[in-house]
């Protein structure tokens with residue numbers, strides 16, 4: 001690369017430009033209000049964690065850990081570190097490290113960047129954003145169902161169309177072990193039909209073979225032993241109760257026995273909210289119960305359940321629905337010419353901000369005409385115009401940008417006049 005070539009962002013890592021950021025800010029506010037309305041509290045973890053945390057939590061034989069983590073050795077002390085590919089492991093680590101959990105169940109949420117070295121395509125990025133929601137210390141099906149109901153409420157609030165809920169249960173460890181053994185025996189009997197990926201996973205993670213999209217293996221997968229047939233009574237009862245609550249609240253769902261999720265920490269309830277409108281990357285939100293993870297990370301066993309939504313995918317869906325925000329980020333643009341006028345302009349701008357108005361004070365001089373052009377393109381509803389004449393009299397002119405008469409008023413009346421105009 002020549003030394004003066006323009007540098008580009010890393011592939012799969014996007015800038016969010018100001019025109020788009022308005023939608024992000026609006027979305028983040030809606031989501032935060034919604035989370036607070038269910039009693040969830042914010043937690044913020046570092047972007048970098050020890051690599052061992054993700055290996056232990058997500059599982060050694062998963063796509064994320066095998067091929068998607070941005071891992072590096074700290075050049076100063078040799079520590080093995082990883083940019084977080086997800087938030088659940090960090091959240092549980094933080095809760096244990098600061099002893100937040102025992103005798104005090106926690107409803108927590110976090111948001112921010114996650115990093116996965118996937119092949120970038122529409123809806124799939126190497127840096128993407130999630131809102132993650134975790135309820136720790138709750139064992140019953142009521143919280144599983146509440147988290148699903150929460151999602152349904154958010155989709156309604158956002159006016160999202162065409163989102164469906166896929167639901168499954170993975171049972172508990174014993175039933176999964178029995179199922180795993182049966183799967184291995186079954187796939188060994190049909191080893192000739194397995195592709196290379198499946199061969200490799202046969203003994204390490206046979207469950208993931210069920211996730212394969214290879215058309216040549218679909219008949220084999222459909223006929224494979226079912227986890228449902230191995231489930232313990234407790235897990236079945238738990239699942240039935242989740243379903244009953246959803247039914248009582250009129251939340252429709254589809255049972256998808258092939259929904260296994262790409263992270264190993266789940267047990268019992270798992271779910272994904274999907275849309276067909278985003279092409280191949282249609283899962284906008286996903287999660288489930290993960291009762292074993294706290295212990296796996298080194299804590300005393302505690303039940304937990306959670307989910308995370310992909311912000312880029314949700315916003316793409318909203319934009320597909322024609323969602324656009326009115327461009328009104330500035331209320332007032334102040335134009336001025338002359339030394340005295342410029343002093344009054346900055347005082348007037350501060351006075352307007354004291355009244356919680358959003359104000360751009362013109363900088364850089366120029367004719368009134370060119371300043372008014374800037375006022376126009378700023379999207380401001382009102383221009384305040386100050387010439388030497390006005391300044392001498394400690395007055396300003398107020399001009400509604402959508403038409404209407406320009407009026408000259410005393411500076412102390414300015415806020416009231418502007419407020420009246422933009423109401």
Ligand code: HAM
Pocket residue numbers: 085086087088116118123124125126127128129130132133134262263283284285286287288290305306307308309310311312313
């Ligand atoms: P996940 O299914 O790996 O689960 O990710 C959750 C959501 O993040 C996905 O449904 C998708 O919307 C979004 N997402 C994932 N990868 C990408 C990507 N490369 N580009 C854009 N969006 C993406 C988790 O991360 C779990 N921690 C969820 C959870 C929380 N389970 C329990 N608690």
